Amino acid sequence: MSILNTPFNTPYNSAPFSKIKTTDFLPAFKLAIQNSKKNIEDITSNTEVPNFKNTVEALEFSSLILERISNLFFNLNAAETNQAIQKIAQQVSPLLTAFSNDISLNKALFKRIKYVYKQKEKINLSVEQNTLLEKKYKSFVRNGANLKSSDQSKLREIDKELSSLRLTFGEHLLSETNRFRLEIEDRSDLEGLPENCIETAKILAKKEGKRGWLFTLDYPSYVPFMTYAKNRALRKKMALAFGKKGFQNDAFDNQLLLLKIVKLRHQRARLLGYKTHADYVLEERMAKSPETVLSFLEDFKSKAMPAARREFSELSKFAKELDGIETLQKWDSAYYSEKLKKRCFDIDDNLLKPYFELENVLEGAFKIAEKLFQIQFVKINDVETYHSDVVVYKVSDLKGEFAALFYADFFPRPGKRAGAWMTSFKPQHRVDGVEERPHVSIVCNFTKPTKNQPSLLTFSELTTLFHEFGHALHGMLAKTNYPSLSGTNVPWDFVELPSQFMENWCYEKQALQLFA
Ligand SMILES: [Zn+2]
Structure with missing residues (x-):
């Protein structure tokens, strides 16, 4: 059995990245799915009358290890992937889909959930418990629990296909981003570009064994090029390459995939009795x-x-x-x-950059969090990471009580997808009253520091950092019992509120004075 299926026994129970081999994942997933199935069998074979604790709550905690493995694996697939990981993702996704379908189409389980759901006015549930019950019941219905069995099998087929299509779509995008390079050998083609951007392009060229300067479709390379390069023909070349990703009628083409995804989503929604996919999605949103x-x-x-x-x-x-x-x-x-x-x-955006040195900005964000939420961040070295660029902070309240681990992964790499996002290795929750604090991460693609220059952010990168930090705070400050309701597990049209709230500090003098 690999370490993935056992207690980690590490500081803060953090993920022991150095001890996890890529080849561990597939068997670990399979074993964890098996164990979760056993836990679910225990629920359905329980001879007691169904109640909130022995059914709804038991289901909520039936797959903690599987969820831990999933979080780890899919975070790696987004931030530090390679062909081996992508291959496992293709193998694992149908297994996970089949497993989640096994749950949502489990008649005995649904019968018990429905039994509790029907009693919900009579039993005395807290707001959180009531929300969990609603969500669980709905998740069955939205996955076909009330359908006849021939339609249920149709739904399973659609879901399997959709999950593999989605993965392939993302892989194509990444391959397309990585295969394009703009090589410049004539210095005059760099006219207009700021010095730091030229330097980064030179370093990249060197790394790839090229002469001159190299520009890519990663944001830190692409955006400054489009903003400052005077050479219109080269800007056109970059823009077309960027817009053509996945639309080149070759092995990485996404057009057909997109069409298939849309069709399948529509079929799925109709099968469940919704007018369109949009109706299906929006049912669970504030809108x-x-x-x-x-x-x-x-x-x-x-x-x-x-x-x-x-x-x-x-x-x-x-x-x-x-x-x-x-x-x-x-x-x-x-x-x-x-x-x-x-x-x-x-x-001049570029003149602002020296004021936004990444290290200072991050310290500023921490100071603001300390003022607003009474938490402190201390950089630590005893927690492992999946790449040497990743930095870990221990987050505590002002009494020194441990609140969260905060991972920060700021610079682009070939194995990282574009953009910026917050994610977690472990959500906050409580098992039998024992508090489990979250491990939260933000992943960005900012300009990497060089030998001569620290990482300097544009104003838009600054707001991106505060944005993701807002999501991270949402995750780190969570105080709930159930992991599926914890932190950022809120309706998607609410989830951007804490992040936008934090972004606003980038426009406040008082806040800017803390770090700029
Ligand atoms: Zn966001």
Whole structure:
């Protein structure tokens, strides 16, 4: 048995990355699924009358080890993947889908859940317990528990196919990002680009054994290039490469996958009695219905459109005046917006960067969290990470009580997908009253420090960091009993509130003075 299926016995029960081999995952998943199935059998074979504790709560805690392995594995697949991991993901995803279908189509289990659900007015449940019961019952119904058995098998087939399609879609995107390189050998093609960006491109070229400078479709390389490179033909080349990812009619093409996914989602929704996939999704959101979403968007459009048109024509006029551009293209907007901003307000994003040194910004974010939520962050070295770039902090309340582990993974690598996100290796929860504190992580793609320069953030990277940190706080400050309700497990149209709340500090003088 691998370490994945046993207690970790590490500081804070953190993941022992150095002891986990990639080949451990598949057998570990299989064993954990088997054990979870056993736990579920114990629930359905229980001769006692179903109640909240012996059914709903027992189900909630039936797969803790499996969830731990899943968190670990899929976090690695997003932040530090390779072909071996991707292959396992392809093998594991159908197993997990089949397992979750085994639960949601388990008649005996659903019967017990339904029995408790029908009593819910009579039994005395806390708000949290009631929410868990609602969610569990709904998850059965939304996965076909009330369907006849021929339709249930149809649903299983759709779900299996969907899970493998989604994975392939993401893998294609990553391969497409990695295979494009803009090689520059003539220094004049770098005109307009800031020094640090040129230096990063030179380092990358060296690393890949190329002469000159190399630009990629990763955001820290792509965005500055589109914002500052004077050479319009090269901007066009980059923009087209970026927009063509997955649309090149070859082995990494995503067009057909996308169409299949949309069709399957529609079939699935219809099978369950919903009008569209949107109706199905929105049932569990605060917005509730497509009508609410559409009317919000319409309202938004009518208010924003006049301003957008005004700005676009202003920008077109400016580009024509400056460089004789006849029709403003997609690859021009970032470049001329930056120039126009500079002319109107004398603001240069790049001049702001020295004020946002990553280390200081992070300390600032910690200070704000300390003021607002009475927690402290201390960098520690006794917790293992999956890559040497990842840094771990111990989070405690002001009395010194352990609150969370916070992992920060900031720089791009070939095995990391683009963008920025928060995730967790372990959610907060309580088992039999024993508090389990969360292990939360944020993963970003900021400019890596070089020998001569620390990592400097643009203003938009600054807001990204605060945004993800907001999600992280949501996870780290959680105080619930049940892991599936903990932290960021809230309706998706609420989940962005803590992150946007934190973003706002980037516009407050008092906050900026703490780190900029
Ligand atoms: Zn977010």
